Amino acid sequence: MSLDKIGIAKRIAQELRDGWYVNLGIGIPTLVANYIPPGIEVEFQSENGILGMGPFPFEGEEDADLINAGKQTITAREGAVYFDSATSFAMIRGQHVQLTVLGAMEVSQDGDIANWKIPGKMVKGMGGAMDLVASADNIIVAMMHTNKAGISKLLKKCTLPLTGVNCVKKIVTNLAVIDIKENKFHLKERAPGISVQEIKNATAGELIIPETVPEMNI
Amino acid sequence: MSLDKIGIAKRIAQELRDGWYVNLGIGIPTLVANYIPPGIEVEFQSENGILGMGPFPFEGEEDADLINAGKQTITAREGAVYFDSATSFAMIRGQHVQLTVLGAMEVSQDGDIANWKIPGKMVKGMGGAMDLVASADNIIVAMMHTNKAGISKLLKKCTLPLTGVNCVKKIVTNLAVIDIKENKFHLKERAPGISVQEIKNATAGELIIPETVPEMNI
């Protein structure tokens, strides 16, 4: 059975390591914060200017001056800190953030990513995505394996305008965990009950399949 | 009679304008703070990280954490603010400081200044001087007209290693007030009792002398 959004978030949460600072994009990535493995501590950075983001506020306790990059009202954990946007991107560009998780419309086997613009449609802008993908050493893409029309989002080359090049190292989809190495997709894990053939069919780019492909353990 | 250091400081203080932020170098420039004309307000910046520098502390009230760029203990005025060195030089480089006053070993008629290094002697470093002279729109040099050997410090070309080029606009010495324009020295005022001829004799660079040269009014 292919994973739902929560399943993808849970699998990505397994990649977290104690002591990491993590930036989570809007959508599925945001859900990762709910599934931090027991025994480890991570801090979430939101690029509008907070480290140590906490859960949503209780009803009636929201503060218009305290939001995340998705413009949602949030809270601050103990030990949190606020800063300006230049300092925020100094953290990102200077590689002080250990992991970035974000969504994508397309990823190529070179690690290129497209997630900000569809020609002919209204362009809302890249926000912080170009800084994040150009800077982070460790980027995980969280997305569905195929789009709504059933077309693969894991391509030889991206067809949409790029957000960044040669940057994605790992993709977690509803079907699989895939690493990108030497300009190829490498299948690492299958979603529970999903066959290698199903993943192969849903992947347009070159997919390296090892002899055994374990099922994800979620 | 040629001016003493206090006289030079007093004359420079007349150049202050209400609302200016001012950076004063070590030596004669520091004395300028004591002679702010009545009715105007200026704020002093010290490049190690304070705006709104006040007088020296009372004995016993000094704070090792509160010093100026000359490493002297100081106080902070009401409305003062502390900041880091990058922000401090952002103020300087970004031309938010309206006046810089500093000493010099040599000034050329092109507005070049040398004040940090004597070949063969121990070099202590330029500190913030190169940033200050390269950035400031309005630089006044405070110095003696000649060195201890009686040799002019106002030259056609500097002989010492430069601190900055084409930057000095005005010089106030023990003998005269001189502007630099179109790569020439322009005599503007004489120290009380000093003749134009004395100033001419003490100036090695090209000196433009107008018909009347008023005496300074200190």
Place this chain on the structure above:
Amino acid sequence: MNKVIKNKEEALIGIQDNMTIMLGGFGLCGIPENSISQLAKMGVTGLTCISNNAGVDDFGLGLLLQRKQIKKMISSYVGENDEFERQMLSGELEVDLIPQGSLAERCRAGGAGIPAFYTPAGYGTEISRNKEVREYNGKPHILETALTADFAIVKAWKGDSSGNLIYKATARNFNPMMAMAGKITIAEVEELVPAGELNPNEIHTPGIFVQRIFQGEKFEKRIEQLTTRSK
């Protein structure tokens, strides 16, 4: 040094048609609401606005869009409002999209006298078109230039008569860098106090960057995405 201006009407004197204006804020958080409503009232047009976002239909910069006062937006993320989309698609509105970190750094650079710097953000994308590329540490970077503005308008939580500012929480965002980059910087504050009442160690924007400061009349502080959990 007294920089206090009586009200928003006087604070915004000098802003004219076709000027470039920076406005602080992220989404609707930390935007100079009083100044924006005054700009709408003044009716200045042909503005180039540098602001991370463009407000919503009936609040923030959306108010100026509705009145067609904006010629060009320089932002990282826009289009939370329909009128923006209409003007952009019809070609009435020019839009220059810049990666958010580059936008923040370019404003800081403008204020700090750094005319240009290298950043990896946008390399290999359409953002790097016509930009100089240079490799550092084995990684390609593009050259980005500083941004400045005729006026920068920022919003702070507390300010003193010398122009020193303290922001609250994430309402800080772009305000400090934009305060540095305005030829004239106007600050509207929730609480205006005499010089000496703010702790000099806790100030975010030193007063040297601010030319005019006024007490905002009323702050609506609209929330864009109210998200809560139940007790």
Place this chain on the structure above:
Amino acid sequence: MNKVIKNKEEALIGIQDNMTIMLGGFGLCGIPENSISQLAKMGVTGLTCISNNAGVDDFGLGLLLQRKQIKKMISSYVGENDEFERQMLSGELEVDLIPQGSLAERCRAGGAGIPAFYTPAGYGTEISRNKEVREYNGKPHILETALTADFAIVKAWKGDSSGNLIYKATARNFNPMMAMAGKITIAEVEELVPAGELNPNEIHTPGIFVQRIFQGEKFEKRIEQLTTRSK
């Protein structure tokens, strides 16, 4: 995220011969005294030290100079001590002098992932030798590159267990930029508190830049130029 280290001995583990180390402070103000005395005790040699100044004969970096632990100094102003002068004139000590603003900005750039930037400081002087020159706004600028270090050692007034730091008055100086630019950043503080005790709005260095923090045993806080007036 607990970054507290028991003492200076453990905090400095990993610093080895021939490493590059940044040390905060301006003159003797805001220098990491405990760490410097520990470096002297450890006896590591061949160090490249990036620090605005070089201490005095018997305090600050002067202690390491006396023991000939420093191979190279990268500073803006040095020579308040005789041993420094002797080693420099004899060629035992390499010295790289950098304009103070460029030094501060190069450290910030190192921490912020900006590999290079243009500045007017030093144009036309020996500092611009072999450096690229480019004109912006009718004024020549030189290209300066980022500085980073194996270890950055900073001193703060207050710090929490997450590594968040608050500096006091002008003891802030170079500490915040150097904290950003260290591969590993060590902070020694006068007062160490649990996370949550510092106001998140008043923090100067966010904890993300700090890997180790310890409570300094004792701060001498020597004054270099005691200047007072009589009551």
